[in-house]
Amino acid sequence: MKRSADNSKWPTVVVVGGGFAGLELVKGLENTPYNVLLLDKQNHHCFQPLLYQVATASLASDSIAHPFRRTVAPMANVSFRMAEVECVDPEKKELRTSIGIVQYDLLVLATGSTTNFFGNSDMQRQAMQLKSISQALDIRSDMLQEFEAALPLWNDNEKRRHLNFVIVGAGPTGVELAGALAEIKKTVVKREYTELDNALMRIILIDGLPRVLNSFTERSSKNAQRYLEELGVEVWLKTTVTGSDSQGITLSDGRTLETNTVIWAAGVRGVIIPGLEAALNTRANRFEVDGMNALKGDANIFVLGDCALMTSDAAYPNGHPQVATVAIQQAQLLVGNLKRKAKREKMTPFTYHHKGSMAVIGRGKAVVDIGAYSFGGFFAWLLWMFVHVMQLVGFRNRVMVLARWAWKFLSWKNTIRLIIRPYIR
Ligand SMILES: Cc1cc2nc3c(=O)[nH]c(=O)nc-3n(C[C@H](O)[C@H](O)[C@H](O)COP(=O)(O)OP(=O)(O)OC[C@H]3O[C@@H](n4cnc5c(N)ncnc54)[C@H](O)[C@@H]3O)c2cc1C
Known part of the structure; x- marks a missing residue:
């Protein structure tokens, strides 16, 4: 920890997870009377909303990641350790981590969420996920390897298994991924795999619900599907996947589909650190918190973002959606509340301000819901790009992403098409 004569008596706040919530909190706690220690098992923050662009060869992985050390180095009262937290002992106020025991006065858990397979262990074994940069790179390599594997085959039926791309879950991630893959079929496969009939490539988006983008307005859902x-x-x-094996999947209506590639985007569950089970809501796999994000039963522990379940916000009695804006707003409130706590003032409860939802579906098309307004098309696409570029961490990343998008728009080319894993099928 960074120590000085001034700060030796300040309380230590340990923040676990430098995602949207953790990073926002740490930035807000700079120059406050706290010693702050950020722990993360990765050395970088990942901008998850653009992971699908890494998976589909539109963006390089380093343009959506930002090293924690670059953020933290100039901050006098904030340190970073790359460490995986294994469990919490709330009695002793300490964490067991991959680098040893870490003690805290106040603990903030912001460990995010992981893919939820809803107990389907076959699917968990077979399917690919999109929650981290390494998973995005894995999808990219898999896609390119399937093209390469299909091309030399003589028999169209054999080719199909390589070229059927199945995405389960028609929320924003599934929809954006499906749109990007469809663009690849139209551009990359058609122009560069000229010995392969691109009509053989199928992108199939499956969901048990009656519409895509179920959390959006009906108008946006319809536009997105169109x-x-x-x-x-x-x-x-209205279709679910009931079985899967190395050959393909079986659906609730009895159909089967041969495929090598299933991407599971059908749900998330909180990432839980053992030791605080008394406050765990097992249905949601999230920690129950009060209106100030304090863990139920322990005022020294706060939980933010995807792994927190707050039911006191009147508009969200079942908890908030697991999205970046909730994580960021909760972190901003906790910054204010910790400053109030330092001055022995009363803390303020959280209210989520939903600013809108947006999803992009291929070149020049997106859907946006903001307040009473719901619109789609080119302007929505421009707005989507603007909002995402502005939210990226780091000026360099903004410039890189803008340059890459401009190049792609003008050239119609996805250029980052390296296979970076050995062929494993
Ligand atoms: C593909 C995809 C697209 C998305 N698109 C959108 C979108 O368009 N708009 C939107 O609002 N939201 C979107 N989301 C959701 C959004 O990314 C999450 O809601 C948000 O990241 C939650 O923030 P968080 O801080 O709670 O967790 P995260 O951002 O997930 O951060 C958790 C951090 O904790 C660290 N960690 C976890 N466990 C440990 C441990 N044991 N020890 C140490 N460190 C640990 C992780 O390494 C990570 O850095 C998307 C998510 C995905 C996966």
């Missing part, structure tokens, strides 16, 4: 279908994505709604 855009997807115009791009050639097959949207199979």
Whole structure:
């Protein structure tokens, strides 16, 4: 920890997880009377909303990541340790981590969420996920390897298994991924795999619900489905995956589909650190917190973002959606509350201000819901790009992403098409 004569008596705040919530909190606690220690098992913050662009060869992985040390180094009262937290002992106020025991006065858990397979262990073994940069790179390599594997085959039926791309879950991640894959079919496969009939490539988006983007307005859902279908994505709604093996999947209506690639984007569950089970809501796999994000039963522990379940916000009695804006707003409030705590003032409860939802579906098409307004098309796409660029951490990343998008828009090319894993199928 960074120590000086001034700060030796300040309380130590340990923040676990430098995602949207943790990083926002740490930035806000700079120059406050706290010693802050950020712990993360990665050495970088990852901007998850653009992971699908890494998975589909539009963006390089380093343009959506930012090293924690670059953020923390100039901060006099904030330190970073790369460490995985294994469990909490709230009695002793300490954490067991991969680098040893860490003690805290106040603990903030912001460990995010992981893919939820809803107990389907076959699917967990077979499917690919999109929650981290390494998973995004894995999807990218898999996609390119399937193209390479299909190309030399003589038999179209054999090719199909390589070229059927299945995405389960038609929320924003599934929709954006499906749109990007459909663009690849139209551009990359058509122009560069000229010995491969691009019509053989199918992108199938599956969801058990009756519409895509279920959390959006009905108008945006309809627009998104229309855009997807115009791009050639097959949207199979009111359908669930009941089985899977190395050959393909079985669906609730009895159909089977041969495929090598299933990407599971059908749900998330909180990442839980053992030791605080008394406050765990097992249904949601999130820690129950009060209106100030304090863990139920322990005023020295706060939980933020995807792994927190707050039911006191009147508009969200079942908890907030697991999105970046909730994580950021909770962190901003906790910064204010910790400053109030330092001055022995009363803390303020959290109210979520929903600023809107947006999803992009291929080149020049997006859907946006803001307040009473719901619109789609080119302007929505521009707005989506602007908002995402502005939210990226780091000026360099903003410039890199803008330059890459401009190049892609003008050249119609996804250029980052390196296979970076050995062929494993
Ligand atoms: C593909 C994808 C697209 C998305 N698109 C959008 C979008 O368009 N808009 C939107 O609002 N939201 C979107 N989200 C959701 C959004 O990214 C999450 O809601 C947000 O990241 C939650 O922030 P968080 O701080 O709670 O957790 P995270 O940002 O997930 O951060 C958790 C951090 O904790 C660290 N960690 C976890 N466990 C440990 C441990 N044991 N020890 C140490 N460190 C640990 C992780 O390494 C990570 O850095 C998307 C998510 C995904 C996966």
